[in-house]
Amino acid sequence: MTTEMTMPRRGAGAGGLRLRTAVAAAFVLARLKPGRLRRVLARCARGARPASHAETLEAREAVVALSRRCASRYGCLPRSVAVALACRMSGVWPDWCAGVWATPPFSPHAWVQAGGRTVGEQAEPADLRPLMVVTVREGVHDEHGGGEDGGGGADGAGRTA
Numbered sequence: 001m002t003t004e005m006t007m008p009r010r011g012a013g014a015g016g017l018r019l020r021t022a023v024a025a026a027f028v029l030a031r032l033k034p035g036r037l038r039r040v041l042a043r044c045a046r047g048a049r050p051a052s053h054a055e056t057l058e059a060r061e062a063v064v065a066l067s068r069r070c071a072s073r074y075g076c077l078p079r080s081v082a083v084a085l086a087c088r089m090s091g092v093w094p095d096w097c098a099g100v101w102a103t104p105p106f107s108p109h110a111w112v113q114a115g116g117r118t119v120g121e122q123a124e125p126a127d128l129r130p131l132m133v134v135t136v137r138e139g140v141h142d143e144h145g146g147g148e149d150g151g152g153g154a155d156g157a158g159r160t161a
Contacts, residue, residue, distance in 0.1 A: 018089045023067045026082035034098065034132065041084060041096055041134040048093035050136045056094040056114040059086040064120075080110040083119070084134075087112075094119065099130040 029037055051059075063082045064071040070079035077098070084096045095113040100106055101123070109128060112119050118128065 022085035030078040051092035051094040053114040060120040077110040097130040102129040
């Protein structure tokens with residue numbers, strides 16, 4: 001039996017090219033400094049509607065099926081960025097979060113949330129401490145008059161990082 005017979009084809013289907021593009025872009029963006037990454041993602045989130053938990057979970061499962069690096073324990077940053085970008089290609093945006101585990105062992109982590117719940121994580125929001133959040137701000141105008149990234153020093157949610 002060959003590998004092709006036993007392994008499902010990755011990235012196949014109508015969204016295959018878009019999904020591969022989102023994953024490739026995520027690996028490039030994951031190399032940016034945190035502030036720059038937040039600004040780029042905030043710009044990507046503009047004009048989107050909030051993603052539902054089901055939409056975000058579907059995108060996460062597709063990303064994990066496509067990329068072994070994103071599926072790994074240490075692939076949280078590119079995985080979360082890829083999920084957010086894959087959602088954005090469908091016109092929606094989940095809450096993208098980067099922070100730390102609030103319980104020992106304290107370590108950095110990146111994840112996505114939808115509807116106030118983590119998506120595809122084995123942790124509840126109380127177990128994670130977000131330091132940066134990029135979310136959709138529907139109907140909210142930039143009150144600071146800041147730059148194109150959503151306002152002077154604010155993350156995508158209007159909070160300062």
